[in-house]
Amino acid sequence: xxxxxxxxxxxxxxxxxxxxxxxxxxxxxxxxxxxxxxxxxxxxxxxxxxxxxxxxxxxxxxxxxxxxxxxxxxxxxxxxxxxxxxxxxxxxxxxxxxxxxxxxxxxxxxxxxxxxxxx
Amino acid sequence: xxxxxxxxxxxxxxxxxxxxxxxxxxxxxxxxxxxxxxxxxxxxxxxxxxxxxxxxxxxxxxxxxxxxxxxxxxxxxxxxxxxxxxxxxxxxxxxxxxxxxxxxxxxxxxxxxxxxxxxxxxxxxxxxxxxxxxxxxxxxxxxxxxxxxxxxxxxxxxxxxxxxxxxxxxxxxxxxxxxxxxxxxxxxxxxxxxxxxxxxxxxxxxxxxxxxxxxxxxxxxxxxxxxxxxxxxxxxxxxxxxxxxxxxxxxxxxxx
Numbered sequence: 001x002x003x004x005x006x007x008x009x010x011x012x013x014x015x016x017x018x019x020x021x022x023x024x025x026x027x028x029x030x031x032x033x034x035x036x037x038x039x040x041x042x043x044x045x046x047x048x049x050x051x052x053x054x055x056x057x058x059x060x061x062x063x064x065x066x067x068x069x070x071x072x073x074x075x076x077x078x079x080x081x082x083x084x085x086x087x088x089x090x091x092x093x094x095x096x097x098x099x100x101x102x103x104x105x106x107x108x109x110x111x112x113x114x115x116x117x118x119x
Numbered sequence: 120x121x122x123x124x125x126x127x128x129x130x131x132x133x134x135x136x137x138x139x140x141x142x143x144x145x146x147x148x149x150x151x152x153x154x155x156x157x158x159x160x161x162x163x164x165x166x167x168x169x170x171x172x173x174x175x176x177x178x179x180x181x182x183x184x185x186x187x188x189x190x191x192x193x194x195x196x197x198x199x200x201x202x203x204x205x206x207x208x209x210x211x212x213x214x215x216x217x218x219x220x221x222x223x224x225x226x227x228x229x230x231x232x233x234x235x236x237x238x239x240x241x242x243x244x245x246x247x248x249x250x251x252x253x254x255x256x257x258x259x260x261x262x263x264x265x266x267x268x269x270x271x272x273x274x275x276x277x278x279x280x281x282x283x284x285x286x287x288x289x290x291x292x293x294x295x296x297x298x299x300x301x302x303x304x305x306x307x308x309x310x311x312x313x314x315x316x317x318x319x320x321x322x323x324x325x326x327x328x329x330x331x332x333x334x335x336x337x338x339x340x341x342x343x344x345x346x347x348x349x350x351x352x353x354x355x356x357x358x359x360x361x362x363x364x365x366x367x368x369x370x371x372x373x374x375x
Contacts, residue, residue, distance in 0.1 A: 010142060026206045048358045074228065074244065074354045 028097045028107040035106060038093045039066065044086045048072045053094065055110055061104075068094060070108035074080040081111070081119035159278045160312050163234045165351050166322055166344035168227070180223030180340055181298040191299065191333040198294040209295050213248035213358035217270025218287055219306055220296040222250075230323075230344065231353045239276065239283070247356045252276040252285050254293055265359055268292075268302055283310040298338075304330035320346040 001107055039055030049068035056063065070076065086092060091114055096106030112118045145260040187195070194284055202208070209216065216224055221243050228244040237259070239252040252274040253259035259275050267272050268291040276285040287306040293299060308326045315321055322344045 032253075045361070048356050048362045050211065052361070063247070074356060077354065 003024070019081075027099055027101070029100045030097045030107075033095065033098055033109055035096045035098045036093055037066070037068075037096055037106060038091065041088050041090045041092055043088070046070075046073045046076055046081065046083075048074060051076060051108070053111075055092070055094070057104075064104070066104040068096065068106055068108045070094075070111070076111075078119055080117065085113045085117055085119070086098060087109070120148070159283070160281050161234055162232045162239065162283070162310065162312065164232060164320070165347040165353060166230045166232065167347045167351070169321070169343045169345050177340075179220065180299040180342055181219075183336050183337065184341065185298075186335040187299075187368055188333055188335060193302075195299055198200055202295075205273045208331060210246065213246065213362075215243070215248040215270060216296050217248075217293055218272050218290060219298045219300075219328055219340075221271055221299065222308070222324060222326065223340065228356075229347055229351060229353060242353065244353055246358060250274055250287075252283075254278075271304070273332075279309075281311055283312070284308070298328065299333060300328060300330045301332035303332050304328055315345060322346075 017066070037055065037057060039057040039104060041053070042056055043052060043054035045052040049072050051073065053068040053070055055066055055068065057066045071079070093112040094106065095109040095110035096108055098106045151187045153283070182302070215221060224245075230244065231242045233240040237254050237256045239254065241250040241252065243249070248271060250271050251258075253261075254276050261273070266289045268289050270291055270293065272287040272290040274285050274287045276283050285306075285308045287308065288304075290300060290302060290304050290306075292302045306326060306328045308324050310322060310324050311324060324342045325339065326342065327337050327339040328334070
């Protein structure tokens, strides 16, 4: 699925999130679509309505675990994700829309897997 | 044509055919207009919503200036005052949009149509919303007292030539979608096939929602889909599974 289609999908699902999370799409600054965050995968749970990604990130703020929200499983699949592409322990990069608050926990618009595959 | 008119037409068609001899049956079919219904176009396939032209006058396929009554505006404002501060949405609770949003907003996700003579099944991948459009047989004539309101309502269709005309009613009042409506809303959708310049099939739906409780006049919008590439497959949209997994984890933790 092309990025524009995924954006449409986000809109139609009302930026759906897992019932246990109830996050708001309004938290993210979608005018920025290419913030880069690199880290080591601690959890990569591809699911509907949204994917949960936990990376161990090291930067100026120190080393910590950061949880990200991502597209639905259906959309990541159509963008090229396959189950074997990302494993715990891999180093991956996310292209994200950051939180408006500036806190950790961006929205993962794209993923660059350890082997360079982007979806 | 409303449902009563449609039923009358069907009865007249039957009576007129009864009066025909076998030798002229085909002529009678053509004259009664029933011939087209015997070989309707086939909508079966996987369809993708065609991108709109970004018309700023519409949100999710619905006009921003839809003629809402003042009371409906107040109800909508109260709903948004309740949910917007936390960004709550039905989708966030794995609840589908419901009509007409399921039809208008299938956007980035595909839609599959499975057509049989007596029933057309529409599956919207997002939230696995399903609409069954009954064309003939007992399910096309369910008594009102046996129906209840749902988000996607009850749909009965008939063919007018090559156009499928569907009436959807028994809808729940919904303030939680873009095209808000009352429980008395009735949606009439006219579907027909066409082709792109490249020869791909397109499906167009002209939808009119009539809801005197919420709107001062009927609202009509159009939605178009293009046949998906052959390799496109519908996927399950399992949505509540993460919540169930978390619940199981909690049960296991409590049992330890």
